[in-house]
Amino acid sequence: MARVYDLTVEHDHEFFAGGLLVANCLVWMEEVAAMRRLKEAITHSEMGLRIGPNPHYIASTTPKPRTEIRELKARADVTVTRGRTRDAVHLPQAQRDFLVAKYQGTRMEAQELDGEILEEIEGALWSAGLLDATRVGATPPLSRVVVAVDPAATSTDEADEMGIIVAGLGRQRIPDLNGTLRQHGYVLDDLSKRMRPIEAARAAVRAYHLHKADAIVAEVNNGGEWIGTVVRQVDPTVNYQTVSASRGKATRAEPVAALFEQRAAHIVASLPELETQLTTWVPGEDDSPDRLDAMVWALTKLQLASAGNMFAVA
Known part of the structure; x- marks a missing residue:
């Protein structure tokens, strides 16, 4: 030696x-x-x-x-x-x-x-190539920003992560893949991890103020009602809204994946853990990709809210 x-x-x-x-x-x-x-x-x-x-x-x-x-x-x-x-x-x-x-x-x-690098996974809605093709290096001027929260039901060591994603809507209308002028969506930050409810609320509120967001949007389908109570304890001045799904996870995710396919949605810089979920989750599987779900809520709220009854806003 x-x-x-x-x-x-x-x-x-x-x-x-x-x-x-x-x-x-x-x-x-x-x-x-x-x-x-x-x-x-x-x-x-x-x-x-x-x-x-x-x-x-x-x-x-x-x-x-x-x-x-x-x-x-x-x-x-x-x-x-x-x-x-x-x-x-x-x-x-x-x-x-x-x-x-x-x-x-x-x-x-x-x-x-x-120790193998995963190649493209059959059935996944996103691919690494798609994320690279739509990636941008900097955030453009934004007209709206939301902080989306996909809360976990528990906060134990084995619990799901608290999904917290920040996304914005570009102010300028620019062409998509088909040449249609439209406002593009930008995924700005991923703050997701396992944490206690109060920690999740504080993280969401900090992001709300840091990014000068228009709203914190939280899913309440699976016991997520607590997030509003805790957010208001942290800061009663934030604009807090709830969303509840009327369709399954795959049905919600597919239109958002289509935004990327149309080159109308982008990840800013790099969000490794979120990108791993996007490129490895296959619809129909039992796992709960919380980062992915929070991103879907954010971009749906910003770009697809008028496209149908995908969710209800309270």
Whole structure:
């Protein structure tokens, strides 16, 4: 085993081992991906390479279907190695058994257990290619903004996430794929995660003020009535509205997917966890994609509310 030398400069640790200079965080890509700054991290890592016989850097992450990861995989100067959860000798057996039981037989098995990048999933309403084709780098001037909340019924460790998505309607009418002038929808932020009701309400209210939103819109079909009470406890001045579905999840999602197909809806920059749900959820399955559902509520409210009785507003 090679000696490891700790190089400390102003409290920042770097290690030199086996001919490699290793930064103070080995699994850096996982963290920056979560912070939606994967592209910048890759660029800066490449700039940090130094002269030597084989300059290179090592990045480790769960291979989610991110544009940047697919681009890296396709490069001739990138070597891809994979590690399977079943072969992780340093992972406690109980944890391995838990992860295998959680993902085995699901569409996420290849990604989470075998380190494979998921290709297009048959039956999914969105594809990675579609999201890339409609992606925009910056937010245009907006005429309306909503914060949509898809509340979980419980807040335990095993509960669904609280879906919180911010979306806006472009002020300018621009052509869609068919050349029709229309206002486009923009998905601005994804604040979803597992949290207690009061935390969800605070997150929604913060987003409401940060984005100068016109309303917080919450689904109340499955016990979500609590969100209005808690939101008003946090800030009674917000414009709070409720929506209740009169149709199933797939029926609600299909017209919103069609907006993307028509190039009339866009994700601004990158929202990795939301994009994973969009490209892996297949209508008819039992799981509850809360980020996806909140996005559907937001864009329906902004772009499709007059198209039919898809939901009722209270």
